[in-house]
Amino acid sequence: MTDNFFEKTLAAREISQIPGMLEFDIPVHGDNRGWFKENFQKEKMMPLGFPESFFAEEKLQNNVSFSRKNVLRGLHAEPWDKYISVADGGSVLGAWVDLREGENFGHVYQTVIDASKGIFVPRGVANGFQVLSDTVSYSYLVNDYWALELKPKYAFVNYADPTLGIKWEDVENAEVSEADKNHPLLKDVKALKADEL
Amino acid sequence: MTDNFFEKTLAAREISQIPGMLEFDIPVHGDNRGWFKENFQKEKMMPLGFPESFFAEEKLQNNVSFSRKNVLRGLHAEPWDKYISVADGGSVLGAWVDLREGENFGHVYQTVIDASKGIFVPRGVANGFQVLSDTVSYSYLVNDYWALELKPKYAFVNYADPTLGIKWEDVENAEVSEADKNHPLLKDVKALKADEL
Ligand SMILES: Cc1cn([C@H]2C[C@H](O)[C@@H](COP(=O)(O)OP(=O)(O)O[C@H]3O[C@H](CO)[C@@H](O)[C@H](O)[C@H]3O)O2)c(=O)[nH]c1=O
Ligand SMILES: Cc1cn([C@H]2C[C@H](O)[C@@H](COP(=O)(O)OP(=O)(O)O[C@H]3O[C@H](CO)[C@@H](O)[C@H](O)[C@H]3O)O2)c(=O)[nH]c1=O
Numbered sequence: 001m002t003d004n005f006f007e008k009t010l011a012a013r014e015i016s017q018i019p020g021m022l023e024f025d026i027p028v029h030g031d032n033r034g035w036f037k038e039n040f041q042k043e044k045m046m047p048l049g050f051p052e053s054f055f056a057e058e059k060l061q062n063n064v065s066f067s068r069k070n071v072l073r074g075l076h077a078e079p080w081d082k083y084i085s086v087a088d089g090g091s092v093l094g095a096w097v098d099l100r101e102g103e104n105f106g107h108v109y110q111t112v113i114d115a116s117k118g119i120f121v122p123r124g125v126a127n128g129f130q131v132l133s134d135t136v137s138y139s140y141l142v143n144d145y146w147a148l149e150l151k152p153k154y155a156f157v158n159y160a161d162p163t164l165g166i167k168w169e170d171v172e173n174a175e176v177s178e179a180d181k182n183h184p185l186l187k188d189v190k191a192l193k194a195d196e197l
Numbered sequence: 198m199t200d201n202f203f204e205k206t207l208a209a210r211e212i213s214q215i216p217g218m219l220e221f222d223i224p225v226h227g228d229n230r231g232w233f234k235e236n237f238q239k240e241k242m243m244p245l246g247f248p249e250s251f252f253a254e255e256k257l258q259n260n261v262s263f264s265r266k267n268v269l270r271g272l273h274a275e276p277w278d279k280y281i282s283v284a285d286g287g288s289v290l291g292a293w294v295d296l297r298e299g300e301n302f303g304h305v306y307q308t309v310i311d312a313s314k315g316i317f318v319p320r321g322v323a324n325g326f327q328v329l330s331d332t333v334s335y336s337y338l339v340n341d342y343w344a345l346e347l348k349p350k351y352a353f354v355n356y357a358d359p360t361l362g363i364k365w366e367d368v369e370n371a372e373v374s375e376a377d378k379n380h381p382l383l384k385d386v387k388a389l390k391a392d393e394l
Contacts, residue, residue: 032372033264033265033372033373033374034262034264035262036261037260039259039260039261039336040257040258041258041259041342042256042257042258055257058252060237060239060252061235061237062237062238062259062336063233063234063235063236064233064234064282064284064312065230065232066232066284066285066312067231071230071231087284087336088284088334089332135285137285139236139259139336145240175229177229177230
């Protein structure tokens with residue numbers, strides 16, 4: 001948990017490094033049983049800037065991954081938007097890299113997220129995280145459907161590329177997938193064009 | 198975790214006791230990092246019976262509650278549909294009571310759920326669960342917006358009503374909210390009419 005976990009006021013901030021990216025404060029209500037949060041609430045979040053376009057094609061998928069401490073997943077950019085969050089008492093160091101063609105290509109944002117934060121990641125921005133707690137449940141909404149056959153169309157950048165400047169917690173001991181070990185360095189990534197997204 | 202946690206085939210079963218209720222098997226993919234699941238995937242689940250009407254009003258809320266062992270939440274029926282699931286390695290004993298007017302009023306279904314199951318609960322069916330693991334993250338999608346002021350319009354039934362016949366794990370030591378202690382017995386619940394839902 002971050003210092004200030006409970007009873008934040010619902011709010012959204014634009015991430016200046018990566019246009020279209022938003023960071024939400026989520027109110028978490030604690031009591032004798034544990035806690036409760038409205039993790040996503042369309043009617044309250046759209047007026048704060050959550051893009052209506054997220055729902056334009058009426059597609060919806062909710063993914064959940066469960067990971068042990070030091071697991072590092074990423075960095076993956078796909079042709080869909082993501083609204084990501086932590087669904088339990090754990091926390092992750094999240095990192096994002098803009099892989100869209102243009103002046104922001106290669107721009108990075110990183111922050112620690114726990115259940116009291118939500119992050120909107122626009123399509124074409126690579127997403128990744130390292131687990132800081134013993135375990136973590138990481139939950140996200142996307143607006144298009146993944147398929148193994150389409151993987152060649154997704155874009156990836158290597159989490160360990162030093163030019164990104166991401167301050168991972170313990171990158172030597174990171175537990176990663178074989179696929180993630182082999183992603184290209186930023187200098188070898190083909191920027192995603194608007195018409196591919 | 199239930200015995201058969203990983204790599205189920207995506208499937209849906211109708212719950213005969215409570216019309217409109219569906220139980221999904223969710224494929225969970227394990228690897229060196231933990232696991233991953235498509236917790237909800239509209240395109241794959243609609244052909245299996247997930248009702249298109251869930252999306253008719255284009256409202257969406259995702260709630261997450263985090264609870265300690267023995268916590269018991271419920272039983273609550275609201276004028277919206279719910280798709281519920283477990284988002285971490287924990288498990289709960291779920292219980293549902295039909296509070297809709299008609300021949301199924303008072304019918305009960307109960308089952309243990311972990312991350313490899315998803316339950317669709319139609320509006321007017323009361324929802325509750327008791328935590329079986331040390332902690333649990335419980336996540337659900339709903340298609341209308343809760344408000345404290347509207348609480349008098351929601352329907353509740355007392356989890357401890359023996360006429361329900363729910364076999365809770367340890368009802369004496371259940372950790373519950375003050376509100377949940379004071380809900381009416383089934384015999385005193387006013388059935389929900391179709392036009393209230
Ligand atoms: C993304 C995705 C994956 N899978 C399957 C394929 C594998 O059997 C298993 C894990 O897939 P991987 O591609 O290794 O998942 P992972 O490296 O964690 O990456 C995904 O999940 C991450 C969160 O866990 C996201 O941050 C990434 O954007 C996303 O690409 O789940 C699905 O069945 N559906 C999916 O949507
Ligand atoms: C349902 C709901 C609640 N709240 C607030 C009100 C309280 O401060 C806090 C907890 O609310 P309670 O009504 O005590 O939550 P709880 O007893 O867990 O019941 C809710 O959450 C349960 C799961 O935790 C569901 O099974 C129930 O259907 C749902 O009514 O969260 C919200 O801010 N938004 C909501 O949608």
